[in-house]
Amino acid sequence: MKKIDVTEITKNPVELIGRQWMLITAGTAEKFNCMTASWGGIGYLWNRPVAFVFVRPNRHTVNFIEEQPVFTLSFMPGQYREDLVFCGRHSGREVDKMAHTSLKPATTPDG
Numbered sequence: 001m002k003k004i005d006v007t008e009i010t011k012n013p014v015e016l017i018g019r020q021w022m023l024i025t026a027g028t029a030e031k032f033n034c035m036t037a038s039w040g041g042i043g044y045l046w047n048r049p050v051a052f053v054f055v056r057p058n059r060h061t062v063n064f065i066e067e068q069p070v071f072t073l074s075f076m077p078g079q080y081r082e083d084l085v086f087c088g089r090h091s092g093r094e095v096d097k098m099a100h101t102s103l104k105p106a107t108t109p110d111g
Contacts, residue, residue, distance in 0.1 A: 013042045016075050021084050026064035026071035029107045035061040036088030060092045070110045
C-alpha cells in the first residue's frame with residue numbers, strides 16, 4: 001500500500017469512485033471493517049483537500065467511522081476487483097473479510 005496525497009491524484013475521480021470503486025476502511029489495527037463504495041467525492045473546500053463518503057447508518061462500517069477520527073479510501077488495481085465485490089456483498093458482522101480475500105490490513109501514521 002502506498003499513501004498518495006489527494007493533490008497527487010491524476011486519474012478522473014468520477015472514474016475511480018463510480019466505475020472502479022473504492023474501499024472505505026475504518027477502525028483500529030485490532031478491530032476494523034471495510035466496505036466497497038461507488039459513491040462519494042474528492043474536492044477542495046475552504047482551502048483544504050477533502051474526500052466525502054455516504055454510509056448508511058445500518059452498515060457495519062459506520063460504527064468504526066464514528067468511533068475514529070480518520071478513515072481511509074483505497075483505490076485498487078483491477079486485479080482486486082473480486083475482493084471488492086466480496087467486500088461489497090458480505091457484512092463484516094458475519095464474516096472476516098481479510099480471511100476471504102487477498103486484502104491485507106495496513107495502518108496509517110494516524111492509526
